[in-house]
Amino acid sequence: MRLIQIHPSDNVAVALEDLSRGEALTVGGQTLTAAQPVQRGHKIALSSIPAGQAVIKYGCAIGLAKEDISPGQWVHVHNVRTGLSEDGAYTYCHRTYDLPQVPYRDFRGFLRPDGRVGIRNELWIIPTVGCVNNIAQQLVWENRHLVSGSIDGLYTFPHPFGCSQMGDDHTQTRKLLAALARHPNAGGVLVLGLGCENLTMDQFKAELGDWDERRVKFLVCQEAEDEIAAGSALLEELAGYAGSFYRTLNPASKLVVGMKCGGSDGLSGITANPSVGRFSDRLIALGGSTVLTEVPEMFGAESILLARCESRTVFDKAVKMIEDFKGYFTSHGQVVYENPSPGNKAGGITTLEDKSCGCVQKGGSAQIVDVLRYGEAVTKRGLNLLSGPGNDLVSATALTAAGAHLILFTTGRGTPFGAPAPTVKISTNTALFEKKWNWIDFNAGSVAEGESLDSAGDRLLDYVLAVASGEKTSAERRGAREISIFKDGVVL
Numbered sequence: 001m002r003l004i005q006i007h008p009s010d011n012v013a014v015a016l017e018d019l020s021r022g023e024a025l026t027v028g029g030q031t032l033t034a035a036q037p038v039q040r041g042h043k044i045a046l047s048s049i050p051a052g053q054a055v056i057k058y059g060c061a062i063g064l065a066k067e068d069i070s071p072g073q074w075v076h077v078h079n080v081r082t083g084l085s086e087d088g089a090y091t092y093c094h095r096t097y098d099l100p101q102v103p104y105r106d107f108r109g110f111l112r113p114d115g116r117v118g119i120r121n122e123l124w125i126i127p128t129v130g131c132v133n134n135i136a137q138q139l140v141w142e143n144r145h146l147v148s149g150s151i152d153g154l155y156t157f158p159h160p161f162g163c164s165q166m167g168d169d170h171t172q173t174r175k176l177l178a179a180l181a182r183h184p185n186a187g188g189v190l191v192l193g194l195g196c197e198n199l200t201m202d203q204f205k206a207e208l209g210d211w212d213e214r215r216v217k218f219l220v221c222q223e224a225e226d227e228i229a230a231g232s233a234l235l236e237e238l239a240g241y242a243g244s245f246y247r248t249l250n251p252a253s254k255l256v257v258g259m260k261c262g263g264s265d266g267l268s269g270i271t272a273n274p275s276v277g278r279f280s281d282r283l284i285a286l287g288g289s290t291v292l293t294e295v296p297e298m299f300g301a302e303s304i305l306l307a308r309c310e311s312r313t314v315f316d317k318a319v320k321m322i323e324d325f326k327g328y329f330t331s332h333g334q335v336v337y338e339n340p341s342p343g344n345k346a347g348g349i350t351t352l353e354d355k356s357c358g359c360v361q362k363g364g365s366a367q368i369v370d371v372l373r374y375g376e377a378v379t380k381r382g383l384n385l386l387s388g389p390g391n392d393l394v395s396a397t398a399l400t401a402a403g404a405h406l407i408l409f410t411t412g413r414g415t416p417f418g419a420p421a422p423t424v425k426i427s428t429n430t431a432l433f434e435k436k437w438n439w440i441d442f443n444a445g446s447v448a449e450g451e452s453l454d455s456a457g458d459r460l461l462d463y464v465l466a467v468a469s470g471e472k473t474s475a476e477r478r479g480a481r482e483i484s485i486f487k488d489g490v491v492l
Contacts, residue, residue, distance in 0.1 A: 001450070003027040004270060005046065007059030012043040012075050014057075014266055014348070016448045019044070025072075035072040040429070041266025041348030041412065043075040055080050055350075058269065060301065062354040075350070082351040084300050090322075092315045095307040097365035099285040100278075100454075105461070107468040108247040109254070109405075110150075110187065113212065117254040118184035119405045119468040120422065121245050123147075123154045123238055125190045125231075126181050128204055129162030129197035132221055136192050139231045146239040150246050151187065152470075154235070157420055157483040163197035164492040174199055175375030176485050178207040179401035181216060182377070185421060187242030188215055190234055195222030214241040247470065253287030255468060256378050258399030258407040258421070259362040260294065262392040265412025266348025267428040269358020271456075272410035272444035276426065277364035278457025279408070279464065280383065284366045289381050291372070291402050292363045293388040293395045295325040300353030301360045305385070310367040317371035321387045328488070347412050362410070374486060377403045393417060393484035400483075406467055408460070414439050417482055418475030422467055425474060426460075441473050 003013040005028040013027045019038040024031060028046065038044050043057065049069040054061035063080040073079070109117040123146060125136045136156035147154050157180065161173045177199075181189045193201045201220055208216070217234040221227040259276055261268055280290040298305060302322055309315035329335065340349045349355045369382035375398070378384050388398040392409075396419035399407050406421050412428040414436040427433040430445035442463055447456050467473060475481075 003044065004448070006057060006270060009056055009059050011045065011047050011049055011056045013046055014270060015040050015042055015044060016267070032072045035070065036074045038074050039348065043266070043348065043350070045069045045071050045073045045075050047071055054083070057354060058357040060304075060353070060357050062300070062357060063351040076348070077345055077350050080350050082353060084352060090302065090306055090319050092309070092312055093307050094309070096367065097308075099281050099366060102282050102285045105252040105286055105465060106249050107252060107255070107465045108470065109250045109468060110184075110245045111248055111250060112184050112245075116184040117250045118187065120152045120185040121150050121187040121242055122152050122185055123188045123190070123235060123242060124180070124183075124186040124420070125154075125156035125192055126177055127156065127158060127162070128177060128191060128193040128199045128201065130158065130160040131163065131194045131197065132192050133158035135221060135227055135231070138228060139190075139192075139235065142228065143232055143235045146235060149243050151239060151242055155420070155481050157481065159483055159485055161485050161487070162199040165198060165489070166492065167489055169487050169489040170198060172375060172487075173485050174203060174207045176397065176401050178204060179375055179377060180420060180483070181208055183400065183403065183420070185405060187245055188235075188238030189217070190231060190238060191216065191218045192231065193218070193220045195220045251287070252283065252465065253381070255283060255288040255464070256291065256403045256405055257283060257288070257464065258291045258293070258396070258402070258404030260392065260396055260399060260407055261297075261359055261362065261410040263411040263413035263415050264344055264347060264349060264355060264358065265428055267445070267448060268349075268410055268412050269361050270428075271447040272412075272426045272428040273358055273361035274453050275444040275447060275456035275460055276362040276408050276410060278453050279460040280362065280364040281366055282457055282461050283464075284364075284382055287381060289378050289384060291378060291384045291386050291399055291404055292360070293386040293399060294359060294390045295321060295387055296329075296390045297352075297356050297359040298322060299326070299356055300351070301356035304357070304360050305363060305368060308366070308368050310369055314368055314371060318368065318385055321371050321385065325387070343413050362408075372402055374398055375401060377401070389486065391484065393419075393482055394486050396423065397483040397485065406464065408464070410444070416475070416478070416480060418473070418478070418480030420481055420483060422473045423475045423480075424464070424467060438478070439474055
């Protein structure tokens with residue numbers, strides 16, 4: 001199969017392989033001739049599309065023809081424009097879909113005293129301010145010997161914030177860092193401050209709320225004569241506590257999995273993203289939870305998600321999340337639909353609608369049970385929406401802070417980064433899987449070669465449970481652990 005028509009109503013098909021000019025092609029019971037070379041992931045017209053008429057993919061309008069398009073022509077940015085605007089009203093038209101029947105599954109994780117389960121048992125150093133990043137990194141280097149027994153690793157997450165911030169930015173930094181400190185993958189946490197920053201240790205403790213003094217320790221470097229010696233002593237205590245935890249069997253219902261895409265291509269919405277959607281439905285059927293973010297990449301596909309909000313209350317929260325993000329764009333004088341990156345376009349994604357309709361495939365067909373603000377954690381089992389931008393590092397950090405034990409990251413072009421939580425890279429095409437074997441963990445390109453989406457979803461569930469039980473991702477093996485915090489305001 002060289003072309004795929006995703007939905008019967010589509011007037012374009014997607015090339016699964018590079019196509020040559022003049023090549024005869026058969027798809028959906030019709031034969032056509034390629035008028036130009038068409039790269040893998042790009043679109044070709046199945047019928048005449050008059051200027052101003054909708055280009056249909058996924059059964060949805062993904063843009064408007066700039067000019068008359070003939071059957072067999074390459075369809076992309078040169079002859080298609082977005083149909084989006086900043087305006088739009090939303091109507092609640094509730095729809096439900098059946099979830100698959102999935103037999104009981106479990107994994108081996110670390111049961112915490114509060115009933116949550118970690119899939120890693122790590123020591124984390126959380127800097128409250130960027131000024132102590134180098135001290136945190138030195139503490140990691142000098143205490144590597146603590147990684148032994150059931151302790152999986154010792155990590156810190158440098159960032160440039162925690163001081164010279166005001167208003168919402170200051171609040172978001174505080175909330176995000178406190179949320180990371182609560183994460184169940186951390187068996188022990190050292191919160192490291194300087195002493196004169198805006199984000200004081202008292203503020204951090206107030207944001208953190210109740211904490212177990214055996215699991216969380218605090219150090220203000222300006223108050224210590226030798227911060228390295230003091231920090232190392234605290235890490236020794238934390239290691240003693242964290243080392244008392246061992247892996248035990250736990251139901252898959254305990255898992256929270258974040259879902260993200262980046263470096264997308266024209267196959268993202270055909271192979272990897274719907275494979276993640278099938279996985280999401282399976283985990284939710286088992287009683288688990290998934291989290292979908294990247295609000296700007298919902299623009300143009302909102303109706304697909306909004307119809308699945310389980311109640312009017314959840315619908316209203318989802319609409320507010322979308323409208324607030326549109327307001328964020330327009331308040332900075334930016335249009336909401338200038339989204340697909342140069343890499344996205346090179347991979348075959350033409351408009352934001354095109355990108356969004358592929359992006360939301362990760363959400364599967366389950367009901368949306370809650371909408372989370374940036375820095376908030378999952379409290380309801382099922383599919384959750386999380387407010388956050390499309391930026392890979394910012395959104396992956398937010399997913400971790402929301403409680404995601406691991407993150408499924410689909411990509412058509414490849415990326416090496418890793419979030420604080422184990423980050424599973426899923427390729428949209430087999431060529432990427434074979435080329436960047438040191439980045440990619442799971443190949444969904446097999447869907448373009450004939451594997452069913454249900455089969456890919458089953459394989460992905462198996463792999464996620466293996467990672468949850470201790471199998472390391474490529475990012476973990478390479479030591480890739482990074483955070484990025486959302487910022488909107490001034491720096492003093």
